[in-house]
Amino acid sequence: MTDTMPARQTSTTHKVMPHPLNAWYVAAWDHEVTRTPMSRRIADRPLALYRTEDGRAVALADACWHRLAPLSMGKVVGRDGIQCPYHGIVYDSLGRCVSMPAQETINPSATVPSFPVVERYRYVWVWLGDPALADPDLVPDMHQMDDPAWAGDGLTIHAKCNFQLVLDNLMDLTHEEFVHTSSIGQEELSESEFIVSHDERTVTVERWMLGIDAPPFWLKNIRDKFPDFSGKVDRWQIIHFEAPSTICIDVGVAKAGTGAPEGDRSQGVNGYVMNTITPETDRTSHYFWAFMRNYRLESQLITTQLRQGVTRVFGEDEVMLQAQQEAIDANPDYEFYNLNIDAGGMWARRIIERMLAAEGRSARMAPAAPASSMTPVRRTGA
Amino acid sequence: MVASNIEVWQHATVVETSEIATGIRRIVLEPNRPVKADPGTHLDLMVTIDGRPERRSYSIVDASPDGRRVALSVFRTPASRGGSIAMHALQVGDVLEVTQPLQNFPLRHGAPRYLLLAGGVGITAIVAMARALARVKAEFTLVYAGRSRAAMAYLAELEAELGDRIRIHVDDEGTTMSVAGLVEQIAEDTEVYMCGPIRLMDAVRRAWNDRGLPPQQLRYETFGASGWFDPQEFTVRIPRLGVETVVPKGRSMLEALEEAGVDMMFDCRRGECGLCEVRVLDLAGDVDHRDVFYSDRQKEARAKMCCCVSRAVSATDAPAVVSIEVS
Structure with missing residues (x-):
């Protein structure tokens, strides 16, 4: 097999992938960004995040123009500014220097990159690519996060793996049978049929398991709504991927044979597992998740129980994802193989590959230490 | 606005050159390590002036989306320091050392x-x-x-x-x-x-x-190339070092002092950073401040100069003389 055989040019050769830059990524939960600046690396770029006096979230490169001291260690000043903690240089929310304390003028070059920000669905989203393309309408649909018809909460996992591995994990839930044995796993997951569909930006994987026993997690949930329930259930998992890295999974169970597959979910319980994965580096990810439900909205107890329950389940994924990334790195000569169950994840990969191609970038991950014939140098005149 | 100021030097071949306005030539380059050039970027390049390699900055007027073709346009100033003359002499096929695009003048999106x-x-x-x-x-x-x-x-x-x-x-x-x-x-x-x-x-x-x-x-953005007066030849002295040298029309005071063997501190060489500051001890003539580092008040005082761009000028036939102290 050589590079000259185009038929083999599938995403299978890319075990892990670079991230598109022309996309909105969640940088933080809304409550994390305050008047006290914080630092977070997003898509390989350290950002200083803070809020202006009127509450607007701001994302600046986390390095002062002058000597690269982290602005996130500084403090907010004035209506929308941030002051470098080292020599007191002040930038406005667009990253423009407004004060250079040690001189009477401001150096016209003194700016730090400022990135477009949108606050939506309880998250602060940032756009690190071409700012001319930063259309707020491209923020993935996660409306259940703050829709009054839904209640719930979530957390952030610092996953020590490439973002693509998290997407693979969520796009094929047959792993639940083996990774999540005590909570949501059951053998019908692997045995049931699934249907995959896609368009330019989205992929859907739909799976129904009819007339089965509810696994422990779902038995508890359906009894929160129907305390006396016993018997078989119809269980569904409808995975909605939206490029480049948001996956909202419509999950639930209903009393068997009450019409859930046909659209009547009144005899069941419905949740949405909200996941949006932000690349931190090539090898680490910020995995923002929440579990939202549309029943017993008044119960903070259920919100807390679900958050804790899903935390345990996702902790099992986290262990596997880190081990998988380590195995990938430890076995650089081995390729991935793909199975029929990977169809959803493979469509997601193809969409991401096309986004990368549209940015003029390759889906092939750059080697860890790029060989360069011409190294960056600072040249000073004659 | 992701600005990059890491200088990556590369070779670029001149593929087109033409006079597009009086005294202005458009020069199209094909760099061998192309990258996208955002609005506001410029290239630094090395030109040979009187046998010496000199560095000049030129804005990128337009570029293909992949950065494989980059167009500059150079005005041949009557008072050229030599850069524009060398640039106007370029022929198709000539190869230059140039940087990848550098950004000091980013365009922000989203202003009202x-x-x-x-x-x-x-x-x-x-x-x-x-x-x-x-x-x-x-x-x-x-x-x-x-x-x-x-x-x-x-x-x-x-x-x-x-x-x-x-x-x-x-x-x-x-x-x-x-x-x-x-x-x-x-x-x-x-x-x-x-x-x-x-x-x-x-x-x-x-x-x-x-x-x-x-x-x-x-x-x-300024590359420090223009002033309030046309450049004149003047004399600069550093009494402490016993240095006296003539700054020709086509050279900067900084260049003349470097050639006279003075160990000069500098950085931007376009009148922004203030590192090349010299203190004026005595002045026969006036100062043509061409920098953006000093405030009007400081320029008015004529006590300091950014020697990378600013010059001494004379209103009479006798050339200006400036005595300075350096760091």
Whole structure:
């Protein structure tokens, strides 16, 4: 097999992938960004995040123009500014220097990159690519996060793996049978049929398991709504991927044979597992998740129980994802193989590959230490 | 606006060169390590002047989306320090050492309205911004001022592309721009991006500050190439070191002092950073401050100079003499 055989040019050769830059990524939960600046690396770029006096979230490169001291260690000043903690240089929310304390003028070059920000669905989203393309309408649909018809909460996992591995994990839930044995796993997951569909930006994987026993997690949930329930259930998992890295999974169970597959979910319980994965580096990810439900909205107890329950389940994924990334790195000569169950994840990969191609970038991950014939140098005149 | 100021040097081949306006040549380069060039970027390149390699900065006027073809435009100034003469002599096939695009003048997206202001060959820094703003249908006006239509590069293209978004001021048609009138009419939420002769930019900056407009909304770039007076030959002395040397019209004071063997401190070499500051001990003549580092108050005091760009000038036949102390 050589590079000259185009038929083999599938995403299978890319075990892990670079991230598109022309996309909105969640940088933080809304409550994390305050008047006290914080630092977070997003898509390989350290950002200083803070809020202006009127509450607007701001994302600046986390390095002062002058000597690269982290602005996130500084403090907010004035209506929308941030002051470098080292020599007191002040930038406005667009990253423009407004004060250079040690001189009477401001150096016209003194700016730090400022990135477009949108606050939506309880998250602060940032756009690190071409700012001319930063259309707020491209923020993935996660409306259940703050829709009054839904209640719930979530957390952030610092996953020590490439973002693509998290997407693979969520796009094929047959792993639940083996990774999540005590909570949501059951053998019908692997045995049931699934249907995959896609368009330019989205992929859907739909799976129904009819007339089965509810696994422990779902038995508890359906009894929160129907305390006396016993018997078989119809269980569904409808995975909605939206490029480049948001996956909202419509999950639930209903009393068997009450019409859930046909659209009547009144005899069941419905949740949405909200996941949006932000690349931190090539090898680490910020995995923002929440579990939202549309029943017993008044119960903070259920919100807390679900958050804790899903935390345990996702902790099992986290262990596997880190081990998988380590195995990938430890076995650089081995390729991935793909199975029929990977169809959803493979469509997601193809969409991401096309986004990368549209940015003029390759889906092939750059080697860890790029060989360069011409190294960056600072040249000073004659 | 992801600015990169890491200098990656590469080779570039001249693939086109043509006179596009009086004294202005368009030079198209094909770099061997192309990267995308955003609006506001420039290249630094090495030219040979009198047998010496010298570094010059030129704005990128336009570039193919992948950066494989990059166009500069160079005005051959009557008082050239040699760079523009060398650039005008380039032939197709010549190979230059150039940087990948460098960004000191990033265009911010999302402002409520923009005013782009170009004076003369300063249009080279502004063309790509106008096109980018037109593409995203931003609210903007380009004001383009020049001596004569024949000397205004890209005028016809820009008029055709921008329609009523461009306003032209031409000295020899009697429509010279009034800086006061322009700044007076600027709405407070306007972002201004300007590039042009330092007289124009100083005048705009003063009118801007007088009106109390937010200084960070006035964006500009200068390569320190223009002054309030035409360059003259002058003498510089450093009594402590026993140095006396003549600064020719085509050389900067910094270059002349370096050639005289003085160990000079400097960085930007375009009048921004202030590292090349020298203290003026005695002055026969006046100082032509060409930097943007000093405030008007400091320039008025004539006690210090940015020797990378600023010069001594004389109002009489006797050349100016400046005595200085260096760090």
